[in-house]
Amino acid sequence: MSSPALQPRTRVTRIAQEAVDRARLTVVPRVRTRAPRVPFVTLVSLVLVAGIVGLLLFNTSMQQASFAASSLETQADTLAAREQTLRMELDELRNPQRVAMEAQEMGMVIPSAPVFLDLETGRTIGVRTPATRENAIQLLPPPPPKPAVLAPEPTYIEVPATTTTTDDVQSASGDQQAREKKNKNKHQRQQGRKNRNR
């Protein structure tokens, strides 16, 4: 379509041809920017490794914390139990019965009437009544009565007053022995008392 029109101007045509030739699009070879591959791969693998290691460490530390938590929990339980046991012991030491027993053993008694001491005037208010042994209260219940088997009624044997026989002599000497023994006991008891008085 254009070639008949171009015929008369061949010079121009040549120039044009050249231009056309020059302007013709050709496939440009793909320019590959050869960016260095190594740093990227390193980065990615680093991120990956760091991630995995991090996750692993995180998990480990969580597990560690869990172990620590449960051992601390056990410890807290033990300590709480110990505290409660000690508190119980303390309560038992504070038991009025125990305190009173110790006090009474030291010779203290609860007075029958209170007397107040006024610290400013140094005078007492109330009637001063001596606290005596009678004021001590009975702290322990009396022992239960023994069953009849263990505490039999005393048996009385009437010995007829007869003439002295050899048997009587023997029993008399037995009596004497018993008396001597009794005296000995008495002596020991007195000694014991003396020691205590000191």
Next chain:
Amino acid sequence: MPSTRTRRGASRGAPMLRLRIGFVLIAVVLSFFGARLVQLQGVDPRSYAAMAAAEGAVRVPLQAERGDILDRNGIPLADSIKGKMVVADPELTTDQAPEMARLLSDRLSIDYFKTLTALRGRAEGSKFEYVARRVPSTLASDTVAELAEAGYEGVSLRDDPIRDYPAGDVAANLIGYMGTDEPLGGFERTFDKQLAGTDGEATWQSSSSKGVRIPLRESTLKAAQNGAPLRTTIDRDLQWFTQKVLAQAVQQYRAESGSAIVMDTRTGEVLALADVPTFDANKPTESPEADLGSRAMSDTYEPGSVQKVLTASALIDAGKAYPRQKFRVPPNLARQDRVIGDWFDHGNIRLTLAGIIAQSSNIGTVLAADAFSPPELVAYLQRFGLGQKTDIGVRGETQGILTPGDAMTSQTKDRVAFGQSLSVNVAQMAAAVNTVANGGVRVSPSLISGSAVTDDGLTVGTDVATRTRVISKQAARATAKMMEKVVHPEDGVAPRAQVPGYLVAGKTGTAQRVAADGTGYDGSTTVSFGGFAPADDARFTVYVVVHAPRVDGGGGSIAGPVFSRIMGYVLGRYGVEPTNGRPSRLPVEW
């Protein structure tokens, strides 16, 4: 080439055939997988999921701690501590049972042979046996650690809270006691809802046998709601003292039982309520069952002459008598059905109303009460709180017996006037006497500080205590003045109830006891003493009752000294100084 291929093919069969056989094999295997998949996912997916979850799941019940029962100062009367039960798996322990039993019975102070039986298994093939229950936690874990160190297996621990009563028998009749798992008496049972709390539960996934949690896995926690403490108005030391003094008197006079109560006059708070015989709350099974409740609240008895205080104060309030009023008291008084006599022989004597109270004359009281019709007297007594429950919060409280006014004959009224033909419990009578102490205003007695709800749905405690005026202040003062005469060394019948240095007002009571079968009086007596101090500004009311003493004596000689001892102690304990008021100078005779 084709020739070689054919040769090789011939030895292995046709390729298509081989291919097919291969496919069939693969299909068979895959179809097994498919069937298993359908079985897992289609038939019963949930049970498998549950099994998976159960693998490694740890479920720990969190036991709620039972609330303490406290005295008025916050000292525990009952407390809970962590405890353990020691359990054994006989399959593991049978072989070394004797060695283990020796160690366990040594450390835990339990019976060797029972331990041995438990370790060997009480039944064939048993996998779980209790070795010991309610062992303090530290002791239990130390012992099990020791067992493990020695190389023994099969003994483990589980939670088992311990209920401890540090003061043993102090206030045991009120507090009650625990059975193996449930409360069996007293406050423990009445206020169980408040004390018990609600158990919780924790679940988590575990990877090890020690139950260590797997982090980020499903775990739930429902915290236990501990029981709320119950605060009573009891003063532990005073309660202890009251019990000891009362027990001593009961033993000395060989009495059947006794009760004593200490009340704060102004607030109605019960500081001590003692029962003898009592029991050790830590070992309730060692005492007879009859001793495990509160006799003071559940038993009724005839109050005897302490009742005369109420009659006299009502007469004065109604304007029908006055302390100096003169009465001619004959040796005995014939009324319709029977003759009324006095406890002491006398001819015709001339007593004032104060003298009638001081000498405790039945005849004089009947004569004075003639001014009342039965309904009038009963109305007063009802306002004093007789015949109605005090709703103090103690189980099995009796309401006593008071015949209604319109049904009461004049003979019954005569006897009611001096304390027979009606019956009361200890708290009722103490609250009535306390009314006189508190200037005529009755304060309902309470044992619970604040308020608490009983298992019957009743709210009790100091918060709901009521105050009602029963008699005028003047009448109360006049009655107190007359009551002072009772402990007068010459004019009264109970000089031994005096507390040195203080003005004490009180009244003795000696009543015949109704036989257990209800057929009349059985010859034994109930002796009592109720009173308050300081008489002119009362702070405490103490009431002591001793049932069936086998040694001869009356309210003045048996209950009076107990009253004096308790009153002296409580006045000193609360720092109440003597008031130095003028003693009553009412004449007893004319």
